[in-house]
Amino acid sequence: MRSAAPLKPDTTSSDSRVLIRFSPGLATNAEDAFLARALGTLTADRIQQALNVDVRSRGIAAGPEQTDASSAVAEGRVLGVRFVLVGTVRSQDDRSIVSWRLVDARSGKEMSNGTLSQPVSATDSLVGAMTATLTRAFGKPTYVPPPQDRVSTPSRTALLSYMRALSEVHAFDRAHLLQADSSLQAAITADPKYVAARFRMAELSVRQLDWVEQRDAERSTLVRKGLWSIGSVLMRDPLNPRALALMGRLYLHSGKPQLALPVAAALERVAPSSSEAITLRAQALRAVGRDEEALRGLRASSPVTERSVNALMVRADLERRVGDPIAACRVLNRAVALDPLFAPAYVWRAVVRSTLGERREGWSDAEVATRLGREDWGELAGAFIDLSVRDTLRTKQRIKPLMTRAALEEAGWMDLLLRAAVSYGLNTPQQAMLVVRQIPCTDPRRPQLAREPLLRYLKLPAECSGAKPQPKA
Template identity: 60%
Template sequence: MRTFLAPGAAALALAALCASGARAQGLDPTPASQCGERTVTVQPDSAVADSRVLIRFAAGLASDTDDAFLARALGKLVAERIRQTLSIDVRSRGVSGGSGSADAASAVAEGRVLGVRYVLVGTVQRRDDRSVIDWRLVDARSGKQTSSGLASEPVGAVDSLVNAMTSVMTRALGRTATKPAARDRLHSRSPDAILSFLRGLAEVEAFDRARLQRADSALQRAIVLDREFIAARYRLAELSVRQLDWVEHSDRARAQLVQTGLWSIGAVLLKEPYDPQALALMGRLYLHKGTPALAQPIVAALRALAPDDPATVELDARVARALGHDDDALRIVRASAAVTERSIDALMVRADLERRVGDRVVACRVLNRAIALDATHAPAYVWRAIVRSNLGELREGWGDAEVASRLGRADWGELTGALIDVAVRDTVRARTRVKPLMTASSLDSAGWLDLVLRAAVANSLTTPAAAQQALLRISCRDPRRVGLANEPLLRYLRLPTNCIAPSTKMATGAN
């Protein structure tokens, strides 16, 4: 990847990453800009902070690929189970590929920045047919270890291992865990299905096509090995939405993903027909199918079942947007601000809506909160970089572009950097960046965000024909296409009314 970060911006990016979540984390920020904060001091203890936890799992052997995927998958499962069954604030998912991240001292230091009470660290290993977690629970304020232990279960009994880690937090917090939903219970008669499920889960948060397709194959294999594996079916539906969101834009590939997702989530709803998360996922799939009218009854059902669930608010706003009612969508997310702060997806919807109506400061601070919830969500850095450049915070914007490139896709960093180049009138550098990204093969393999950014750069360089070529690749059925007319980055551009099929079919192979 070409270097595009301005001098000193890497350090600023790290400072911004730590400080940007300060306000959302219950910290007292010292303002240094309209969007971010550069210095923070921890406020006195609060009841809210007492229930925050940071989880850091790592592979027992950093070079062992089995340990690495197991650490990522178990870290994600434990964080989600603790968040859902104890209703506490898990500030960072326990995902790591190297043993250094499990070091208690570094994890405690990070926990103090994030304002958490407890830090749960562990090393994960697979020993023969067993999964083992050597864990420690540390009080982030004092740095003292409160408990430790060794949890070991057969590979096929992952749910017991996750429950054991949840019990660590129930004892520490003095709370009682609720029963997990059927979609979260990891029961399978096949140990091989469990392993395949974990391999898929370790890749599901990627943003590149290759890793997401590996996750797709692993989850589908888990279902083939055990047709009753509901957790695998739910994750496959989630993965279908993620692929539709970030990597696939050809009609053929999108149709296959929608079919796979609906088939998978339908099996989950047969077990639990009133599961809000599963219903919301079905609504998202109907939106990607290009049929928002089918998602409207789901929104109505969710309003009755779970009006305060972030998934309800998010889907409600997305349906309004798909119908061309951005004003209604913004009203929905603003009215439920306290609810949306618990969901990174809902926050991203609100940030985009605020940016479009010109409230860049609010948009930037909403993105800060999104990054506080998940510091690895690359698109949040892309949009914060763009908003910061609009606010004149160019060095911070370059820093965010660098982070987006490392966490997500190299193209995102280059394209975001090009937009900032244009903002400082360095069009020569911007053209150099974008030229290799505007070839037919590059456009055909690009996802939604990639295409929008390409069009935005081309539009800012006053090459409307190139911008239109990028937008032509966006599927006519993509629910986000209707919103292009209100995209500030495409202002004054005549939007194409038709679509073209990519010359290279990027089918997923899902069934």
């Protein structure tokens, strides 16, 4: 059986890659830790927007000993980056103190360094200084961030709540995302005009809808909250491409692809070569069953979309759906290279590799999915590899704890799809149908199950009855 070639280092575009490593001044100081994570996240996002470069890792080191430039440079070379930005963050009274170094990953030469001390309320100045360090290194002009990227607010409570949320917004589990949601809500309550917090709330709503939330009432609440938040941003900046893209994705989650398509058209006019516009159109077409048309658009726009993890994940799903697992694996290779911390890419690559005979690599992906995402993701990914070697005993051991009533009620879309597929692979179609029925009839993704290769030949219900049989506790 053919297999997808592993992704080789892309030396032609390494000039546009950056590795960021921030760490707390004291590993045991909770205030230092949350400031380091928040500033690292803000700086990574700002650099991506300012320079349109790949920030290859947003990981935050556990302590100051891990910000040694030589070890960061070694990691940067493995990741194929051009520059490495390392920093140590300390809190003192009401100030943030950042000591930083910018190093050329190729030569190991230190380009610049410095120490900045600013009040916590002047976080924008700190992030701006870090961004300016990179813009100078790339020979680019000074970047002026849009309103949703400016974190300044007259309310200290709002700012600290916002920054605390940033330490959780890249999680994939319900508990941490709910903590981020609570912190952002506190920030908005403290300052109702806080655009940055409203934008993050919309992003967070989409993330929860994508990866953790499947229950009807909660999904409706997240859609309303997200649309309300992004509407506030668009009132100030009606042509903001990132805000329009979020609005389109929220329309898709509300089951209204007919509204998402006009948003995609507007995006194409505002930012004709943006990955957001191309990806949103593909998602809307997929939602209405036009998979091949959606895939053609993404393939034709690969020079743009290959630098967006969201676009790559959509394309990999479509490649898999049209029956090309090798292409899907190559696209997932690119997604993993672009963001090594994006756990769902490892889950799906393990699933695809289970069909390509790449079992050792698939087990490795399952282990990474556990470490970066959630333990149940690793078990599900591993179950597909076990099925590919006909180890049904091990597969059943993996899947059994994931099939309880409580586990299924907490599962998101991807979780339920993979549980159903593993059950089907174990020749227990009734169990697979039991899982499918846990997906609410109102979930706009449910019709996609009819075109899902992992459930091919499974007799799906023709329509939703509204009743969901209860699994055994």
